[in-house]
Amino acid sequence: MRIIGDLGPHCLTSEGLAEGPCKYSRPTIGEGGYGSFNFLYGPSAGGLLESVAFDILTYGESIEDVRALSYKTRHIKVGGLPLRDVLFKVERINVPFAASHTIAFLTAVENALGVSPPEEVVESRIAQLELERIRNNLLVIQRLAEAASFLVPTYRLLYYVEEVNRAISRSCGHRYFLGANYLGESRCQELHLPRIDVEELRDLLSNRIFIDRLQGNGVVKEDWAIGPAARAAGFSYDARLEVPELKYRDHGFKIVTESKGDAFSRMLVRLEEIEVSLKILEGVEVKPRRFELPSREGRGIGRVESPSGDLAYMVQVEQGSIKELHLLPPSRINILLFLRSMPENIFTDFPFNWESFGIWISEAEVSIS
Amino acid sequence: MNWFLRGIRRGILTEKEFPQVQWPSELHRSKEGEVKCPTDALKEDRWDPNRCIFCRACEPILSPTGRSVQAQVKRSEPSFRRSFYLYPIDVGTCGGCNLEFRLIASPQYDMTRFGIFLTNTPRHADALVVMGVMTPKMEEVLRRAYDAMPEPKLVILLGVCAVSGGILGMPPDIRGDVVIPGCPPTPESILRALVEAKSGE
Numbered sequence: 001m002r003i004i005g006d007l008g009p010h011c012l013t014s015e016g017l018a019e020g021p022c023k024y025s026r027p028t029i030g031e032g033g034y035g036s037f038n039f040l041y042g043p044s045a046g047g048l049l050e051s052v053a054f055d056i057l058t059y060g061e062s063i064e065d066v067r068a069l070s071y072k073t074r075h076i077k078v079g080g081l082p083l084r085d086v087l088f089k090v091e092r093i094n095v096p097f098a099a100s101h102t103i104a105f106l107t108a109v110e111n112a113l114g115v116s117p118p119e120e121v122v123e124s125r126i127a128q129l130e131l132e133r134i135r136n137n138l139l140v141i142q143r144l145a146e147a148a149s150f151l152v153p154t155y156r157l158l159y160y161v162e163e164v165n166r167a168i169s170r171s172c173g174h175r176y177f178l179g180a181n182y183l184g185e186s187r188c189q190e191l192h193l194p195r196i197d198v199e200e201l202r203d204l205l206s207n208r209i210f211i212d213r214l215q216g217n218g219v220v221k222e223d224w225a226i227g228p229a230a231r232a233a234g235f236s237y238d239a240r241l242e243v244p245e246l247k248y249r250d251h252g253f254k255i256v257t258e259s260k261g262d263a264f265s266r267m268l269v270r271l272e273e274i275e276v277s278l279k280i281l282e283g284v285e286v287k288p289r290r291f292e293l294p295s296r297e298g299r300g301i302g303r304v305e306s307p308s309g310d311l312a313y314m315v316q317v318e319q320g321s322i323k324e325l326h327l328l329p330p331s332r333i334n335i336l337l338f339l340r341s342m343p344e345n346i347f348t349d350f351p352f353n354w355e356s357f358g359i360w361i362s363e364a365e366v367s368i369s
Numbered sequence: 370m371n372w373f374l375r376g377i378r379r380g381i382l383t384e385k386e387f388p389q390v391q392w393p394s395e396l397h398r399s400k401e402g403e404v405k406c407p408t409d410a411l412k413e414d415r416w417d418p419n420r421c422i423f424c425r426a427c428e429p430i431l432s433p434t435g436r437s438v439q440a441q442v443k444r445s446e447p448s449f450r451r452s453f454y455l456y457p458i459d460v461g462t463c464g465g466c467n468l469e470f471r472l473i474a475s476p477q478y479d480m481t482r483f484g485i486f487l488t489n490t491p492r493h494a495d496a497l498v499v500m501g502v503m504t505p506k507m508e509e510v511l512r513r514a515y516d517a518m519p520e521p522k523l524v525i526l527l528g529v530c531a532v533s534g535g536i537l538g539m540p541p542d543i544r545g546d547v548v549i550p551g552c553p554p555t556p557e558s559i560l561r562a563l564v565e566a567k568s569g570e
Contacts, residue, residue, distance in 0.1 A: 044458050044510050046489020049467050051459040051507060071506045072461045076537055085407055088424045088536055095465030095553065139468070152376040158475035159382060162556070165472070166388055173433075174392040176465055178552065179425035187425075200375070207372070362464040 002237055003224040004310045005333050007301070008326030012312055014242050017301070024224040024336075030065035030343065032057045043071035047351060049143070050361040056350075063350070066342045068335055073365045078325050083109060083183055086322045090313075091178050094329065094363035096136060099128040099177040100306035101313075101363075106181055107245050108313040111300030113293055116245075117186075120289035124186040126246055127284045128168075128177055129304060130277040134194065135164040136307035136358060137270035137277075141201070143355040144267055148210050160196050167194040171286065184293040191286040198275050205268075214264035218353030220341035221261040226333050227309020228269045229357060233261035239305035246304065251280045263356035270358075295320065306330050308358040329363035382476040387557045389435040393423040393550075399432040408529075408536055418550040419532045437555065440562030444546040446521050449495050452484045453567040455525075456494035458514050460541050462501035465553035466528040470498065472556045473563075483564050491515070496523040496566065499545070502530040502538030511541060523566055528553050 003022045004012040011022035032038075042053030053069040076093070078086045090105045091098050103125045110117060117125075142157035165175040172180035172188040180187050204210060221233040230237040236255045240248040256272040258265035297319070303312040309330035316324035334357040342353060396416050404411050404427040410420035411427060418438050459467055473480045480486070488494050491514040499511065515524070526545035529535040529552045547566045551558055 043507070044514060046487075049459075049471070050462065050464065051510070071510065072459060072501065072504045073506070074461050074502060074504055074537060084426070088407055088422065088426075091424075092422075092463045092465075092535070092537055092552075095463040096468055098465075150372070152372040155474075155476050156376070156379075158472065159477065162472050162475045162477050169388075169390050169392075173425075174423070175390065175469075175555065176553070178423065179392055182425075203372070203375075360464050362462060 004226060004312065005328045007312055007314050007328045012301070012303075012328055022224070024222070030057055032059070032064055035059055036064060043069070052361045058347070061346050063342055063345050063347065066339055068339060070365050072361060073367055075367045075369065077369050078322050079369060080321055080323070082321050083317065086325065087183065093327070093366050094360045095176045095178070096139070096360060097132065097306050097311065097363065099132045099180070100304050100311045102177065102181045103129065104302040104304045104311050105313045105315070106183070107302030107304070108300045108315045109183070109302070109317060110293070111302060112298040112315055112317045113296045113300070114298060115294060118289055118291050120287055121186040121291065122245070122247060123284050124188045124286045124289070125181070126248065126251065127191050127281060127286045128172065128180065128188065129246070130280050131164060131168050131171070132177070133307045134196070134274050134277045135161055135168070137274050138164065140270055140355060140358045141204070141267055144214065144263070144352060145204065145210070147351040147355055148213050150207070150210055153204055156200065160194070163196070164194040167192045185288075185290045187288050188286050189288060191281065191284060193278070193281055196274065196278065198278070201271060201274070211264060213352050214267060214356070215262060217263040217345060217349045218338070218341040218356060219260065219262045220337045222337060222340065224333075225337055227305070227330055228266050228273070229309065229334060229337050231256060232258045232265035232269045234259045239303050239310050243303050251283050253280060263352050266356040308334055325368055327366070327368055329366070331359045331361070331364035334359045335364055383479040383482060384477050387477070390437070390555050390557070391433040391435055392425065393421070393438050393552060393555065394433045395436040395438055396421065396427070396431045397434050398430065400430045402430040404430050408533070419529065419548065421550065422529055422535050422552040437557050437561065438551050440547060440549040440558060440565070442547050442562060442565045444523065445566050445568065446495070446523055447568060448521060449567040450484070452486065453563065454486050454488040454493055454495045455498050455563070456488055456491045456496070456514065456518070457498040457500065458511060460499060460501045460507040460511050460531070461504035461538065462528070462530065463537075466500040466530070469553045469556055470500065470527060470559060473560050475556070478556045478560050480560060480563070483560070483567070485563055485567065491517040492519070494518050494522070496525050498525045498527050499531045499541055499543060500527045502534055503541040511543065515543065523547060525549065525562070525566065527559065
């Protein structure tokens with residue numbers, strides 16, 4: 001059994017809900033000695049894709065401790081709203097992970113109503129999750145190359161990100177899967193695969209200057225890690241093999257792991273997972289399909305492996321509306337891992353370590369009521 | 370292979386025409402019937418792109434045309450014709466606008482061919498690109514960024530959240546010289562609006 005994270009008042013584990021909150025060591029605020037000072041980076045600054053601030057305790061070069069400060073917390077009301085309206089909001093919690101959020105939410109609703117989607121819907125969902133993973137892994141590696149001012153690969157990777165977006169748009173109508181999934185319906189038409197030269201991406205590993213920025217940077221080996229951060233530290237954690245609803249085992253899926261637990265290992269895992277995802281996509285057939293959702297009441301959990309790790313929803317449905325909704329976004333756990341991994345590194349390590357976790361502030365700081 | 374040579378050998382990837390996107394694109398009425406729009410983007414038979422989140426709740430009564438959603442350029446600044454520096458500020462996004470805005474730098478779109486660049490500080494910015502719904506702690510950050518910019522300056526509202534609040538909140542309290550609808554707007558929409566804003570063409 002492994003700890004996944006806090007889901008409302010409960011602790012979600014690989015074997016179901018346990019009494020919450022989860023028992024993992026939370027970051028403590030360090031105290032500086034003589035000569036230390038606090039440096040504030042953010043909330044709106046060059047180099048950051050989203051608004052977030054960091055309070056960094058330092059003596060000048062080494063980082064003693066880091067705190068993340070919330071700035072862009074969005075308060076989203078869902079209680080009492082019809083399922084359709086909640087779905088539109090769930091899609092927009094973190095649009096780069098819109099397929100993961102929507103599929104986890106819809107799975108939770110289907111489990112609450114006691115219905116299993118047909119095979120075609122399951123296949124379409126696998127295709128969406130893997131396309132989303134490819135795009136996000138490319139983006140994370142692009143951000144790492146950009147942090148190193150490694151410009152040709154930076155723009156080659158941006159080219160591939162755009163190619164994936166176009167493939168998604170041709171397959172499902174929207175570049176970020178918005179509207180591609182609906183209550184009792186999957187709308188993606190036909191799968192279009194992006195053309196990605198994985199061998200070209202592997203050439204990043206032949207640049208010693210780039211690798212030096214990543215190796216030994218941000219080592220984290222906590223057993224409560226999730227997603228690529230866990231797999232980079234040698235843990236074979238992946239919701240794709242733990243969740244029965246999405247039948248990944250039928251597609252010959254294998255987990256990619258590394259052992260060092262640093263930013264370089266996290267990049268290697270993401271790089272290899274692009275190839276794994278492309279192989280899964282070769283065996284998937286996508287077509288639109290509708291199915292009936294019964295008018296029942298109940299409580300259900302939905303979990304998927306998002307590009308940055310486990311993402312889960314727990315819902316309570318009553319009379320076609322949401323009575324209760326809890327979200328566990330992967331970025332919330334990844335921020336804790338980032339904060340834990342940052343002390344004892346230096347300032348120039350910061351952007352590489354931050355980008356290597358693939359964190360989205362939009363989902364980490366969202367407040368759902 | 371050396372990355373510099375690789376870049377050259379791939380040739381020019383920048384495009385003059387971009388592939389059609391269905392969602393978001395301009396919508397038109399293709400059937401009669403009632404629509405229950407979650408953001409009131411359809412009133413008295415008039416579709417308002419500034420409110421539309423392209424959720425597809427109106428399908429098939431309204432259907433996409435594939436034409437890029439048109440931005441509204443209320444004021445352009447010809448002095449930015451040769452170089453136009455942008456400072457993006459995220460006041461409460463879902464990440465979608467951030468990513469689409471980033472992609473105007475991808476080789477397919479290549480914003481630099483139009484003299485459009487990003488800057489890391491509002492002190493050097495010609496335009497402030499505002500994205501997302503207004504969140505309380507970002508109000509002061511937005512005001513300070515705007516005040517720090519030199520004159521003349523433009524404000525660009527990017528995405529339906531910044532334009533009207535979309536489905537998730539309230540828009541920022543700032544007048545937009547350029548309004549780019551979409552959820553999120555495509556890189557093509559963004560680039561067309563920026564080119565018009567900098568030169569009036």
